[in-house]
Amino acid sequence: MKSVASSHALPFALAIGMAGLITAGAALAAPSVQQPAPDFTAVDSNGRSHSLSDFRGQTVILEWTNHDCPYVRKHYETGNMQALQKDSAKDGVVWLSVISSAPGTQGYVKGDEANRLTETRDAAPSAVLLDPEGKVGTLYAARTTPHMYIVDPEGTLVYMGGIDDKPTSRRSSVKDAKNYVRQALAEMKAGQPISEASTRPYGCSVKYAY
Amino acid sequence: MILKRTEMGRLVNALAACAIFFFATMSFGAAQDLPGLVQDMLSPQQAPTDSAPVPSVPPLSLPNAERKVDASLVSEVSGLPVGGEVWVGLRQKIPPGWHTYWRNPGDSGEPTHIEWQLPDGFSAGEIQWPAPHRLPYGPLVNFGYKDEVLLLTRIKAPADLPVGEPVTLRGHARWLVCEEICIPEDQEVALTLVATSDSPGADPAWAELFENTRRALPQPAPWPTTVATGSDGLRLSIDASLPADRVSDVAFFPYEDGWIDNAAEQEARIGAEALTVDLQPGYRPLEGILEGIIVIEEALETGTARQAFRVVAEPVLAPAGLAGPDITVLNAFLFALMGGLILNLMPCVFPVLSMKALALAAKAHGERQHAAIGGAVFTLGVLVSFAAIAGSLIALQAGGTQVGWGFQLQSPVFVTLLAYLLFAVGLSLSGVFAVGSSLMGIGGNLSAVSGHRGAFLTGVLAAIVATPCTAPFMGAAIGFALTQPAAVSMGVFLALSLGMALPYLLLSLFPSLLRFLPRPGAWMERLKQALAFPMYASAIWLVWVLSQQTGPQGVLVALAGILLIAFAAWLHGATREGARGWRVTGAVGASAAVILALVLVRLPAPAPSPASPVATASLPSDGLAYEPYSADRLAQLRRENRAVFVNFTAAWCVTCLVNDRVALATQEVADAFARWDVAYLKGDWTNRDPEITAALREFGRSGVPLYVFYPPADSGRDPIVLPQILTEAAVVSTLDSLNRDIIGG
Numbered sequence: 001m002k003s004v005a006s007s008h009a010l011p012f013a014l015a016i017g018m019a020g021l022i023t024a025g026a027a028l029a030a031p032s033v034q035q036p037a038p039d040f041t042a043v044d045s046n047g048r049s050h051s052l053s054d055f056r057g058q059t060v061i062l063e064w065t066n067h068d069c070p071y072v073r074k075h076y077e078t079g080n081m082q083a084l085q086k087d088s089a090k091d092g093v094v095w096l097s098v099i100s101s102a103p104g105t106q107g108y109v110k111g112d113e114a115n116r117l118t119e120t121r122d123a124a125p126s127a128v129l130l131d132p133e134g135k136v137g138t139l140y141a142a143r144t145t146p147h148m149y150i151v152d153p154e155g156t157l158v159y160m161g162g163i164d165d166k167p168t169s170r171r172s173s174v175k176d177a178k179n180y181v182r183q184a185l186a187e188m189k190a191g192q193p194i195s196e197a198s199t200r201p202y203g204c205s206v207k208y209a210y
Numbered sequence: 211m212i213l214k215r216t217e218m219g220r221l222v223n224a225l226a227a228c229a230i231f232f233f234a235t236m237s238f239g240a241a242q243d244l245p246g247l248v249q250d251m252l253s254p255q256q257a258p259t260d261s262a263p264v265p266s267v268p269p270l271s272l273p274n275a276e277r278k279v280d281a282s283l284v285s286e287v288s289g290l291p292v293g294g295e296v297w298v299g300l301r302q303k304i305p306p307g308w309h310t311y312w313r314n315p316g317d318s319g320e321p322t323h324i325e326w327q328l329p330d331g332f333s334a335g336e337i338q339w340p341a342p343h344r345l346p347y348g349p350l351v352n353f354g355y356k357d358e359v360l361l362l363t364r365i366k367a368p369a370d371l372p373v374g375e376p377v378t379l380r381g382h383a384r385w386l387v388c389e390e391i392c393i394p395e396d397q398e399v400a401l402t403l404v405a406t407s408d409s410p411g412a413d414p415a416w417a418e419l420f421e422n423t424r425r426a427l428p429q430p431a432p433w434p435t436t437v438a439t440g441s442d443g444l445r446l447s448i449d450a451s452l453p454a455d456r457v458s459d460v461a462f463f464p465y466e467d468g469w470i471d472n473a474a475e476q477e478a479r480i481g482a483e484a485l486t487v488d489l490q491p492g493y494r495p496l497e498g499i500l501e502g503i504i505v506i507e508e509a510l511e512t513g514t515a516r517q518a519f520r521v522v523a524e525p526v527l528a529p530a531g532l533a534g535p536d537i538t539v540l541n542a543f544l545f546a547l548m549g550g551l552i553l554n555l556m557p558c559v560f561p562v563l564s565m566k567a568l569a570l571a572a573k574a575h576g577e578r579q580h581a582a583i584g585g586a587v588f589t590l591g592v593l594v595s596f597a598a599i600a601g602s603l604i605a606l607q608a609g610g611t612q613v614g615w616g617f618q619l620q621s622p623v624f625v626t627l628l629a630y631l632l633f634a635v636g637l638s639l640s641g642v643f644a645v646g647s648s649l650m651g652i653g654g655n656l657s658a659v660s661g662h663r664g665a666f667l668t669g670v671l672a673a674i675v676a677t678p679c680t681a682p683f684m685g686a687a688i689g690f691a692l693t694q695p696a697a698v699s700m701g702v703f704l705a706l707s708l709g710m711a712l713p714y715l716l717l718s719l720f721p722s723l724l725r726f727l728p729r730p731g732a733w734m735e736r737l738k739q740a741l742a743f744p745m746y747a748s749a750i751w752l753v754w755v756l757s758q759q760t761g762p763q764g765v766l767v768a769l770a771g772i773l774l775i776a777f778a779a780w781l782h783g784a785t786r787e788g789a790r791g792w793r794v795t796g797a798v799g800a801s802a803a804v805i806l807a808l809v810l811v812r813l814p815a816p817a818p819s820p821a822s823p824v825a826t827a828s829l830p831s832d833g834l835a836y837e838p839y840s841a842d843r844l845a846q847l848r849r850e851n852r853a854v855f856v857n858f859t860a861a862w863c864v865t866c867l868v869n870d871r872v873a874l875a876t877q878e879v880a881d882a883f884a885r886w887d888v889a890y891l892k893g894d895w896t897n898r899d900p901e902i903t904a905a906l907r908e909f910g911r912s913g914v915p916l917y918v919f920y921p922p923a924d925s926g927r928d929p930i931v932l933p934q935i936l937t938e939a940a941v942v943s944t945l946d947s948l949n950r951d952i953i954g955g
Binding site: 030069144160 | 317318319320323347348349350352384386388390391392393394467468471492493494
């Protein structure tokens with residue numbers, strides 16, 4: 001956590017090491033919008049392997065999810081997330097749902113259960129990526145479910161943050177919410193710059209292994 | 211502190227930035243060229259038309275027994291003052307392992323929310339959030355509360371309430387409670403109070419919880435705070451002088467998400483004059499002020515005190531490297547070495563050293579051996595001088611004195627003498643009196659005259675004239691050095707001095723380098739004369755410093771002394787070539803003038819400098835009239851049979867400041883003091899004070915805060931020591947109960 005460097009608190013060895021690297025390793029290093037989106041390869045719920053770079057030329061949405069998280073449930077049980085998935089699919093947007101829950105934690109599922117969830121919830125992702133080791137999550141510094149990212153056809157990260165501006169688990173909040181992802185997609189389609197490209201993600205913590 | 215950071219400090223920081231650049235690593239995960247298999251999945255899946263039923267939505271409000279958090283609405287006082295206000299709190303009892311959230315929940319989560327449903331005419335304020343804790347979860351960090359928290363809200367009551375009638379305050383509270391999983395919970399809470407016309411008394415059931423919660427509320431920080439944005443982080447600088455050995459932990463909590471990386475380690479450094487906290491940037495750039503709270507944990511003799519301060523950090527421009535978190539020991543040595551090199555170009559040092567180099571150039575074809583030894587001895591002189599200064603500084607610090615680098619410049623005597631010296635060097639360069647003669651043999655070809663002793667003394671001279679330039683110039687490295695173990699501090703200073711001596715050392719070790727110096731000639735004399743002006747400028751600056759320390763009188767003394775130095779130099783120079791009698795007269799007259807100048811320094815005892823670094827940390831007024839503590843005054847008040855409250859405090863003691871604000875600045879306390887005619891003495895231990903040290907020892911303490919209440923002497927009762935974490939209730943009840951006893955008995 002915090003280290004207080006005082007006359008007798010700073011170990012010599014630490015000082016000789018490179019403090020910058022040590023601190024960088026301790027936390028998630030967040031990617032930045034307008035920078036190349038970090039590439040990754042992950043296996044989906046049907047055992048197929050995907051790399052982000054495979055989708056060059058298409059807009060890609062990454063959605064961190066955990067089906068038991070109350071905030072995720074708000075968006076699925078109101079049909080909000082499914083509507084966004086279907087609407088964006090109409091524009092040829094690739095939707096990758098990512099599950100970074102570690103085995104034994106909330107939201108962890110195997111492929112067949114992920115498929116069953118997609119079916120029963122009438123969800124429409126292009127693929128559900130299984131990331132039980134949290135590699136993709138760590139790469140994107142995904143911290144909440146949901147946590148949304150948009151990568152443009154050139155492979156640039158153009159949006160990261162919350163799904164909307166109502167950081168609550170109350171279902172009634174959905175109808176009055178400003179959906180940042182929807183807004184960003186509309187602006188991209190219109191050739192406009194994304195007005196809110198980096199917002200506060202809200203929800204449950206991603207259940208990383210630790 | 212007298213010396214302000216200057217542009218030159220910025221220059222050094224810029225240099226530091228260059229070095230840090232090499233260490234900085236930015237990786238975005240190298241693109242992996244793995245075969246992309248999939249094309250078929252790109253066509254969006256067709257949604258089944260007969261969609262499966264959406265799982266039923268569970269009721270939002272759970273029955274009490276199923277909630278993780280046991281919440282209730284409690285009041286600080288037992289009645290509702292008509293037309294007044296009352297503090298109520300949502301009390302959350304949180305099961306072990308679970309937590310609820312602060313106003314900014316951190317990486318995930320949601321703050322508690324209360325929707326008030328109050329009777330007409332009532333109004334509720336915002337929740338007052340006590341200082342949260344950092345709650346790590348894997349690579350994430352949240353900000354929140356464990357075990358129990360009281361979220362205070364101020365409720366205002368209308369003036370037209372019927373007295374004696376019960377009033378029910380209702381609210382709908384919602385919160386998220388998480389362990390590994392998160393559960394949103396909500397609950398209807400209510401509290402019934404009876405309207406009263408007078409001010410109701412504290413509800414004893416909750417008094418302690420309210421007191422403790424009040425202490426955990428952030429206070430406005432009494433220190434100016436800035437934030438500098440660098441390429442690799444934010445540096446929060448708080449102009450607080452804190453005792454490094456007492457502060458056990460420091461954490462910053464931002465009010466808004468995204469400015470900082472919540473989970474990243476926060477590196478706090480406690481320097482002599484400022485607390486800095488290095489923060490990793492978040493996902494959105496900081497534009498404007500950085501607002502949040504800083505939580506400082508202080509180790510007291512009776513436990514740990516956790517104090518929160520609200521800070522509004524103004525952005526300051528900073529070179530990229532300033533916010534770099536990593537001045538490591540090696541870096542510090544490196545920067546110190548570079549800084550020392552650059553010092554050679556400083557107005558106060560350059561003339562002295564260039565004279566040395568010119569002298570060397572003049573005898574470029576002399577004995578190599580001699581030159582090499584001379585260079586080594588000169589280097590030794592520089593090293594020894596710096597070691598002596600650094601050694602005394604470290605020793606003073608170890609002895610508990612609050613000193614910073616440049617502490618010697620806090621002495622007006624030292625500053626005056628230094629001004630004399632620089633002025634004299636300037637005169638010598640101007641040719642008013644010949645160099646290489648008596649008067650300590652200032653400047654140029656001293657080495658030629660008196661050999662190794664001269665080289666050594668030139669090294670000492672160079673170090674002495676360098677110190678005023680070092681303080682503002684080497685701020686970063688020296689600030690770092692002083693927070694390090696003595697060996698590291700010394701290493702930094704030695705690296706600095708080695709850097710300073712390096713050019714000359716190299717020239718003397720490798721005389722072939724002298725080929726690159728221009729041929730000696732008349733230009734050397736002109737250059738020498740020109741170099742006098744930086745020396746005069748340095749002297750002027752020192753006199754200005756003096757004016758800050760002592761006012762007009764010190765300036766008068768220094769200028770008169772400078773006049774005497776000038777007279778002595780002229781007399782010496784003028785009589786030097788004359789007959790023996792003249793020479794003797796000149797030498798005696800010049801010596802007399804110099805001695806007079808030196809005596810002058812001591813004549814009007816200069817007013818003590820008010821600008822010591824510790825004094826600048828303001829001690830917030832606690833609103834009570836007090837007299838400064840002295841053992842005599844205490845004894846006198848005791849003889850007068852007065853009750854006395856003594857507050858031993860210090861500007862650098864965080865707990866003291868908070869106690870002053872929270873527990874002593876209140877109307878209740880002022881009333882109690884007035885009620886029992888208590889005399890209030892304050893012992894300020896900001897600067898060392900043997901009298902206070904002795905008083906502390908009398909109560910078995912070695913530090914502040916210490917609060918002692920002396921009942922009137924006639925009562926025959928012993929003094930009472932109050933808790934180090936002071937509360938208003940503790941003060942008032944101590945005064946009341948004791949005095950009541952005495953008067954009642």
